[in-house]
Amino acid sequence: MPFELHTLLLIFAIAFVAYVLFALSGFGSNLVTVPLLGHLFPLTYVLPMLATLDFFAAMRIGFQSRGHLLKRELLWLLPSLGLGIVAGTTLLVNLPPAITLGTLGSAILAYGLYSFKDRRIAFRLPQWSALPCGIAGGVLSALFGTGGPVYVTYLAARGHDPREIRSTITVLLTLTAFTRIGLYLAYGLYAQENVLWYAIAAAPAMLAGVWLGHHLHLNLSKQRLIQCMAVLLIASGVSLLVRASAL
Numbered sequence: 001m002p003f004e005l006h007t008l009l010l011i012f013a014i015a016f017v018a019y020v021l022f023a024l025s026g027f028g029s030n031l032v033t034v035p036l037l038g039h040l041f042p043l044t045y046v047l048p049m050l051a052t053l054d055f056f057a058a059m060r061i062g063f064q065s066r067g068h069l070l071k072r073e074l075l076w077l078l079p080s081l082g083l084g085i086v087a088g089t090t091l092l093v094n095l096p097p098a099i100t101l102g103t104l105g106s107a108i109l110a111y112g113l114y115s116f117k118d119r120r121i122a123f124r125l126p127q128w129s130a131l132p133c134g135i136a137g138g139v140l141s142a143l144f145g146t147g148g149p150v151y152v153t154y155l156a157a158r159g160h161d162p163r164e165i166r167s168t169i170t171v172l173l174t175l176t177a178f179t180r181i182g183l184y185l186a187y188g189l190y191a192q193e194n195v196l197w198y199a200i201a202a203a204p205a206m207l208a209g210v211w212l213g214h215h216l217h218l219n220l221s222k223q224r225l226i227q228c229m230a231v232l233l234i235a236s237g238v239s240l241l242v243r244a245s246a247l
Contacts, residue, residue: 010040011049011198016205019057021229023213030054030145032229035108035236039243043100043144044092045192048184050145052199053206055177058170068167070160076130077137077151077172084138084147085176089183092143102244104144109237111149115230125157141176142183148173 014036022029030050037046092100125133133154141147151172155165190196 007040008198008201011037011202012205015053015202016209019206019209020213020216022057023210024216029057030148031108031111031233032236034145035104035233035240038101038104038240042097043104044189045195047092047142047145047180048189048192048195049199049202051177051180051184052196053202054145054173055181056203057206057210058173058177068163069171070155070164070168073130073155073158073160073168074171076127077134077154078175080131080134081138081141081147081172081176082179084135084140085142085179085183086138087135088139088142089180089187091139093187093189096247098244098247100143101240101247105237105240105244107140107144107146107237108233108240111146112230112233112237115226115233123157124159125154127158129157130154138176142180145180147176 014033018029018032018036021032033050034043034046037050040046041049133150137147137150137154139147140150148169151169152165155168160168184190
């Protein structure tokens, strides 16, 4: 089937803006793309598309700083994260669309409100907390594509420096995207019409956004940039809740 041109252009524009912001701030791109694309398609269509983009974006960004990888943290996180991804994918294909969309809207709204505050971590988590954090991050990754904030909060609360967190997060995102792709394939989500072709067509927008974000300099501080993005998240969260209530 041929692409719908207006839909392709919208996907292209959303992916480009999201990955520019991601490269500028380190902010999870799916916190932007999932709620916006959720107005165009069901989440069972959006998430396989974005998992493909996430995998290549994380590969593009992540291995530039792989020398700071926290291997011990990965060993603790990955088993429970895998369980969470399986659980989240099962929920994705079985829950009614109104529930998944409403839950996503609530989560996006809550994170948008949270992003206005100073996000420095003032507490320390023990090593065993990798287990519940891994499960929570895996469920959110599979169900909404938004597990990144859980991983960042966990690693920051373990006392690691930003270079180590960035390196480890990008490897985590690569591995979780790869796992999600496998599970989405197993559940037949990639059999939906044009879903893979839309992802491939949007790949140049993702790559261009990552490149521009790395080379773009803004007069805004990182915290101010995140606050501006938080406005978009709050608006997206509210609009998703309204849409979910109408389903």
